[in-house]
Amino acid sequence: MDCNIYEMIFKRKSVRRHDRNLKISDDELEIIYQKMNTLVPYDGDIKTAFLIVPSEKTSCNRGEYCLAGYSEKKGDYLLNMGYMLEQMDLFFPFLNVGACWQGLSKPELKKTDGLDYVIMLSFGKSAERNFRSRENPPRRKSLNDIWEGEYYKNVGKAVKLSPSAINSQPWRVKSFESKLEIYRTTSLFPLYPRPKMHFFNTIDMGIFCYILEVCLEHEGFGFERGETPGQSKGLIPVTSYNIK
Ligand SMILES: Cc1cc2nc3c(=O)[nH]c(=O)nc-3n(C[C@H](O)[C@H](O)[C@H](O)COP(=O)(O)O)c2cc1C
Numbered sequence: 001m002d003c004n005i006y007e008m009i010f011k012r013k014s015v016r017r018h019d020r021n022l023k024i025s026d027d028e029l030e031i032i033y034q035k036m037n038t039l040v041p042y043d044g045d046i047k048t049a050f051l052i053v054p055s056e057k058t059s060c061n062r063g064e065y066c067l068a069g070y071s072e073k074k075g076d077y078l079l080n081m082g083y084m085l086e087q088m089d090l091f092f093p094f095l096n097v098g099a100c101w102q103g104l105s106k107p108e109l110k111k112t113d114g115l116d117y118v119i120m121l122s123f124g125k126s127a128e129r130n131f132r133s134r135e136n137p138p139r140r141k142s143l144n145d146i147w148e149g150e151y152y153k154n155v156g157k158a159v160k161l162s163p164s165a166i167n168s169q170p171w172r173v174k175s176f177e178s179k180l181e182i183y184r185t186t187s188l189f190p191l192y193p194r195p196k197m198h199f200f201n202t203i204d205m206g207i208f209c210y211i212l213e214v215c216l217e218h219e220g221f222g223f224e225r226g227e228t229p230g231q232s233k234g235l236i237p238v239t240s241y242n243i244k
Helices: 005-011 026-036 077-095 153-159 194-218
Strands: 048-054 065-071 097-102 115-125 171-176 179-185 223-225 235-243
Touching: 005 077, 005 153, 005 194, 026 048, 026 077, 048 077, 065 077, 077 097, 077 115, 077 194, 153 171, 153 194, 171 194, 179 194, 194 235
Parallel strands: none
Antiparallel strands: 048 065, 065 115, 097 115, 171 179, 179 235, 223 235
């Protein structure tokens, strides 16, 4: 059975508690490794590495394992990490594996192959009932708060379910007939110091871009990433999508 990644947008949620009687099987772990080895980068020029470690080898006490992301620190590496790890976050529910982004915990191993630790996902086996269904969607901003213009609103309705640090939902989109411009807002209440907000919210934008691409594909649109949009008040330009 193939994973319908679009459906997983509606099933996924942050799973922080796991039933200790349930365990990821060796076969499932093998499937997880296979998926991890096929992650598509946002920017293929940035070197990355991913390691699965038992949760005890991290400062996070959730789940059976953590999937830690390491990267060269250059260019859009945070966007790239969000984009890549979200591919795993959306894949896990297919196996009834519950995952949670862990922005505050760290693995023991801070470097691998000269690459620095960036962020990780904790994960562990969960029961089907621990996931979401279309009938109980997550708490998110209304589409009008994040989506300007009348175009591609069906895409907007699904992509707005993307996860973000402290559910901050920093994404803002300007929609045009054949283009979407993607921005990060600067007007969020600063729950963390500015550098930490930048760190989290840039990863969030990578997550959003990946889910946006899944949604565009699902709706049958051809697209390519275009130029970074120009400056706009209160918004940090991230990228744009030209849509056919
Ligand atoms: C970059 C990032 C970092 C996060 N860090 C943590 C964390 O340290 N601890 C935690 O419990 N949840 C963390 N989360 C999970 C968010 O709180 C969660 O995704 C958000 O509240 C939306 O809820 P949902 O994932 O259930 O849809 C993080 C999420 C993201 C995207």
